[in-house]
Amino acid sequence: MFNINKIRRDFPILSRKISGKKLVYFDNAATSQKPKSVISSMVDYYENHNANVHRGIHTLASEATNLYEGARTKIKNFINAKTTKEIIFTKNITESLNLVAYTWGRKNLQKGDEVLLTVMEHHSDIVPWQIVAQEKQAVLKFIDINENGMLDIASLHKLLSKKTKIVGIAWVSNALGTINPVEKIIKLAHEHGALVLIDAAQYAPHDKIDVQKLDCDFLGFTGHKMLGPMGTGILYVKEKILEGLPPFLGGGDMIKEVYFDHAVYNELPYKFEAGTPNVGGAIGLGSAIDYLSKIGFDNIRKHEKNLTAYGLKALRSLKNVTLYGPADINNRMAILNFNINGIHPHDVAQILDNEGIAIRVGHHCTMPLHLRLSLNASCRASLYLYNTVREIDKLCMGIEKVKKVFGK
Amino acid sequence: MDIYRQEIIDHYQNPRNFGKLKNPTVFHEEVNSFCGDRIRMELQIVNDKIMDVAISGAGCAISMASASFLTEMIKNQTINKVKKNSKEELVKKLNINLSPSRLVCAWLPWEVLHKALFKYQNMKGAYGKI
Numbered sequence: 382m383f384n385i386n387k388i389r390r391d392f393p394i395l396s397r398k399i400s401g402k403k404l405v406y407f408d409n410a411a412t413s414q415k416p417k418s419v420i421s422s423m424v425d426y427y428e429n430h431n432a433n434v435h436r437g438i439h440t441l442a443s444e445a446t447n448l449y450e451g452a453r454t455k456i457k458n459f460i461n462a463k464t465t466k467e468i469i470f471t472k473n474i475t476e477s478l479n480l481v482a483y484t485w486g487r488k489n490l491q492k493g494d495e496v497l498l499t500v501m502e503h504h505s506d507i508v509p510w511q512i513v514a515q516e517k518q519a520v521l522k523f524i525d526i527n528e529n530g531m532l533d534i535a536s537l538h539k540l541l542s543k544k545t546k547i548v549g550i551a552w553v554s555n556a557l558g559t560i561n562p563v564e565k566i567i568k569l570a571h572e573h574g575a576l577v578l579i580d581a582a583q584y585a586p587h588d589k590i591d592v593q594k595l596d597c598d599f600l601g602f603t604g605h606k607m608l609g610p611m612g613t614g615i616l617y618v619k620e621k622i623l624e625g626l627p628p629f630l631g632g633g634d635m636i637k638e639v640y641f642d643h644a645v646y647n648e649l650p651y652k653f654e655a656g657t658p659n660v661g662g663a664i665g666l667g668s669a670i671d672y673l674s675k676i677g678f679d680n681i682r683k684h685e686k687n688l689t690a691y692g693l694k695a696l697r698s699l700k701n702v703t704l705y706g707p708a709d710i711n712n713r714m715a716i717l718n719f720n721i722n723g724i725h726p727h728d729v730a731q732i733l734d735n736e737g738i739a740i741r742v743g744h745h746c747t748m749p750l751h752l753r754l755s756l757n758a759s760c761r762a763s764l765y766l767y768n769t770v771r772e773i774d775k776l777c778m779g780i781e782k783v784k785k786v787f788g789k
Numbered sequence: 790m791d792i793y794r795q796e797i798i799d800h801y802q803n804p805r806n807f808g809k810l811k812n813p814t815v816f817h818e819e820v821n822s823f824c825g826d827r828i829r830m831e832l833q834i835v836n837d838k839i840m841d842v843a844i845s846g847a848g849c850a851i852s853m854a855s856a857s858f859l860t861e862m863i864k865n866q867t868i869n870k871v872k873k874n875s876k877e878e879l880v881k882k883l884n885i886n887l888s889p890s891r892l893v894c895a896w897l898p899w900e901v902l903h904k905a906l907f908k909y910q911n912m913k914g915a916y917g918k919i
Contacts, residue, residue, distance in 0.1 A: 725848065725849035726824070727851070727891070727894065728849050728850045728851075742824070743823060748822075757825030757827075758824055787793075788802075
């Protein structure tokens with residue numbers, strides 16, 4: 382059962398007031414709020430089990446290790462990976478994507494090789510590739526979008542070739558909400574002998590993932606956008622690929638033996654986890670996965686589809702508001718991206734904040750996409766399971782207020 | 790004070806000294822990459838006095854209103870006097886309470902002006918009196 386009132390009561394922050402008004406939190410694509418169960422799982426860890434993990438003999442060390450590895454198992458099950466060896470903890474998805482570029486990219490890219498990305502990629506799936514491509518004299522190519530904000534599949538067909546070594550693609554655009562047809566792209570890329578890296582940061586919070594069914598080679602996401610704490614990134618890599626990769630960072634925990642002139646690296650996945658990990662964070666993420674699973678992704682997606690459809694319709698009915706991104710709700714995750722004609726997004730966000738409404742404005746770490754759309758900036762209201770239709774009404778009233786201030 | 794008070798909106802929608810100069814002595818343009826604001830300021834300077842000023846570009850209400858206010862403050866002033874004005878004084882003139890993230894918007898035109906003046910002084914150093 383999807384009981385929105387009960388869900389809202391699970392999130393302490395939702396009862397906060399901003400400028401004397403009830404908080405309307407529409408910045409979920411930046412980070413989600415956290416339920417009590419996630420917060421208390423971390424408090425419990427720090428109050429009762431805190432110790433450094435692995436190799437510890439004492440009771441607390443073994444409890445902490447069990448909790449940390451238990452979280453890894455939850456994540457493995459969450460995305461249906463074959464083994465926990467394929468699950469690497471990072472500090473965020475940015476680090477996950479950098480790890481792929483720095484290890485796989487440095488080892489495999491050669492002069493003239495091509496890395497195929499999309500124009501809607503987040504900066505974190507562009508800049509690491511720019512750095513490595515420059516080093517290796519590889520070339521970056523970008524799949525374009527059409528006027529609906531959907532990937533232009535013809536452009537993909539044209540750009541895929543024998544030279545393509547890897548395709549990096551956001552499953553969901555963090556700016557437009559576009560859901561990309563990743564299954565189809567993975568199949569096509571594999572036919573051309575290219576590997577595929579999926580940025581699932583904006584997908585993982587909202588729907589089920591099955592990496593075996595997808596057959597992707599790399600997949601990253603981040604805990605803090607899916608009710609978990611900050612500092613909990615995940616990278617999934619197919620075991621066979623991971624076995625051949627050099628380490629990312631060197632230090633403790635990633636080694637078996639160290640001598641003055643060399644080191645023997647640890648087994649998977651520890652070879653890629655140097656130093657003390659974010660144990661409390663991993664436990665919190667495990668608890669977030671428990672929470673989401675209990676509510677059920679079918680229920681979450683259904684609720685969000687209704688909300689998004691309602692939001693699109695409501696915003697479309699407002700004068701002087703331009704919407705960006707796919708119109709079809711089946712191609713769009715819970716993101717509403719818009720501009721009020723003639724009013725700068727910063728002014729929009731400032732006035733909405735006075736109404737207690739939190740949205741994000743700017744280029745959302747997708748400057749190339751904004752260049753492609755000839756926009757300086759845009760307004761983004763991103764929704765999640767605890768948002769309501771009533772809150773979307775408040776957003777619309779807030780937008781009318783903004784227009785009034787500027788005499789539009 | 791409400792940051793969108795009438796005078797601010799007025800300066801935003803009807804910025805003073807907006808446009809380009811025919812023969813500017815110096816100009817500078819700056820972009821705030823965080824929000825995409827872009828402000829260009831052109832100055833006509835005669836005997837170290839700002840005889841004319843023009844702003845152009847696009848930005849939020851705060852940065853554009855601030856630029857407009859600034860042009861009124863500096864026109865017909867000597868650059869020695871203008872150089873002494875701090876960005877805090879400009880914000881004081883705007884007479885609104887700004888959060889740290891919006892202060893950046895209000896400061897942008899001030900930074901553009903001072904970089905233009907810096908360029909002018911470098912030119913003067915190289916070419917003598919212009």
